[in-house]
Amino acid sequence: AQTVTQSQPEMSVQEAETVTLSCTYDTSESDYYLFWYKQPPSRQMILVIRQEAYKQQNATENRFSVNFQKAAKSFSLKISDSQLGDAAMYFCAYRSAYGGATNKLIFGTGTLLAVQP
């Protein structure tokens, strides 16, 4: 069974600074997707960034980028130029890419990010 581990329950960053959130996962599959979702307090969970395992190039979305290390099964999220609106719970998630498998997401326990003005 696949597992996702986020070892940082809480992180803090100064506005305009850069922060990196860590995520490791365990799987025996070679083809899968990895995601970072953001969940603001009492708000909807939204997709931040997605990485396909077969792609060597790290995904980027504006101020958000990932460091995907497939051999190490590591998938960290870097937020550059942090803004107050980035404060939220961040979840790392895994999904199998195999057609016969359920497309469910497997989540980590989350990292609560605080942004200090």
Place this chain on the structure above:
Amino acid sequence: DTGVSQNPRHKITKRGQNVTFRCDPISEHNRLYWYRQTLGQGPEFLTYFQNEAQLEKSRLLSDRFSAERPKGSFSTLEIQRTEQGDSAMYLCASSFSGSITSGNTIYFGEGSWLTVV
């Protein structure tokens, strides 16, 4: 398209009562998921539909829980004889399987909070 819609957003019920939550997925999304999330934890998979077929149920989904998606559009999640341990946020999500390039990104609703007193 207004995204995944869930109602009610909040429900307080007495132990032993039945509750039902409704989810309207993004139109044309053929896959629909239910997750449960407790405070400070990541969402846990409950069940998954492809069109009207319920293809997977987690062992978390006890006999008191039943989910339906009768016409392959909206879905309901019913909890019978609620217990205090059922208090959580119930998240609905949807995705479209028709696009290989999209990675079948899963979109979440705002969730339905259940408090059992």
